Amino acid sequence: MAKTKYAFFEGQIVPIERAKVSIMTHALNYGTGCFEGIRAYWNDEEEELYVLKMREHYERFHRSCHMLLISLPYDVDTLGDITLELLRREGFQEDIYVRPLAYKASEKLAVQLQDLEDECAIFVTPFGKYIEKEEGASVGVSSWQRISDNAIPARGKITGSYINPALIKTEAIMNGYDEAIVLTADGHVSEGSAQNLFIVRDGKLVTSPVTEDILEGITRASLIELARDELGIDTVERKIDRSELYMAEEAFFCGTGVQIAAIASIDHRKVGTGKMGPIVTRLRDLYFDIARGKNKKYAPWVTPVYAGARRERLAAT
Ligand code: PMP
Numbered sequence: 001m002a003k004t005k006y007a008f009f010e011g012q013i014v015p016i017e018r019a020k021v022s023i024m025t026h027a028l029n030y031g032t033g034c035f036e037g038i039r040a041y042w043n044d045e046e047e048e049l050y051v052l053k054m055r056e057h058y059e060r061f062h063r064s065c066h067m068l069l070i071s072l073p074y075d076v077d078t079l080g081d082i083t084l085e086l087l088r089r090e091g092f093q094e095d096i097y098v099r100p101l102a103y104k105a106s107e108k109l110a111v112q113l114q115d116l117e118d119e120c121a122i123f124v125t126p127f128g129k130y131i132e133k134e135e136g137a138s139v140g141v142s143s144w145q146r147i148s149d150n151a152i153p154a155r156g157k158i159t160g161s162y163i164n165p166a167l168i169k170t171e172a173i174m175n176g177y178d179e180a181i182v183l184t185a186d187g188h189v190s191e192g193s194a195q196n197l198f199i200v201r202d203g204k205l206v207t208s209p210v211t212e213d214i215l216e217g218i219t220r221a222s223l224i225e226l227a228r229d230e231l232g233i234d235t236v237e238r239k240i241d242r243s244e245l246y247m248a249e250e251a252f253f254c255g256t257g258v259q260i261a262a263i264a265s266i267d268h269r270k271v272g273t274g275k276m277g278p279i280v281t282r283l284r285d286l287y288f289d290i291a292r293g294k295n296k297k298y299a300p301w302v303t304p305v306y307a308g309a310r311r312e313r314l315a316a317t
Pocket of ligand 1: 165191194219257
């Protein structure tokens with residue numbers, strides 16, 4: 001795996017060793033930052049790297065910043081251009097994770113969000129699977145609760161709030177599971193530790209609504225669209241009881257990091273046959289083809305990294 005050499009930091013692309021902050025930084029002390037996670041997929045035949053749903057991620061980044069009173073000096077298009085420039089500098093030829101980060105940069109002890117300086121950074125790094133058993137994960141319902149909207153909104157991708165997913169994931173792994181499902185304060189299904197969740201009941205997809213303390217996932221929205229348009233399957237967005245997890249025909253996680261991961265068992269009860277089901281199988285095939293730029297119908301979902309640079313080079317010669 002290649003190593004990260006550069007970062008976008010304090011307004012320019014610098015060697016990664018120079019992208020450092022002081023221990024007095026507000027965001028380091030209080031978790032006052034927000035971030036994104038974007039994937040770029042390598043297509044070997046085309047020798048091209050495709051960034052998936054870049055615009056949607058930077059739009060959500062702007063919304064998270066808005067909530068934290070972080071003013072970003074870059075609009076969505078500029079953030080996209082910076083990302084492409086960074087990826088071209090690195091020249092990776094493998095699957096990549098892009099991490100934009102906006103944070104309260106003041107070196108000041110003050111538990112507040114207003115009247116502080118903001119900074120924005122981006123780095124990119126090679127990234128493979130998030131869950132080893134993507135085709136059949138063993139999952140447990142967490143003893144932790146999802147943070148609720150009136151405490152720390154899960155709707156924003158807030159750095160400090162990820163202590164909640166970290167507690168959930170750690171408990172799951174230490175208890176021998178691959179992942180966890182977390183419930184809301186009132187006991188309904190929220191999502192995975194850091195991914196959204198779908199179940200299949202009576203042949204229909206069911207997922208928790210955005211008011212159940214979930215992150216409003218970009219993969220979730222993409223799968224709702226793909227299921228409807230390509231599989232002819234509607235998704236019902238409604239509250240899900242814990243025991244419905246045990247009755248589901250299929251269950252799977254989705255998210256930029258986790259991609260689409262089938263769930264084989266929940267709390268030691270087999271989901272369906274215990275093998276990857278037909279709906280999640282079809283969705284995964286579609287998703288990976290689109291992500292690698294192989295399904296031209298969905299070309300607007302991906303941004304080629306090297307094609308633009310090649311065109312510019314040709315134009316210059
Ligand atoms: N929920 C949480 C808590 C997340 O951190 C993420 C992102 N990794 C998701 C859901 C999935 O969101 P997306 O599909 O936009 O990556």
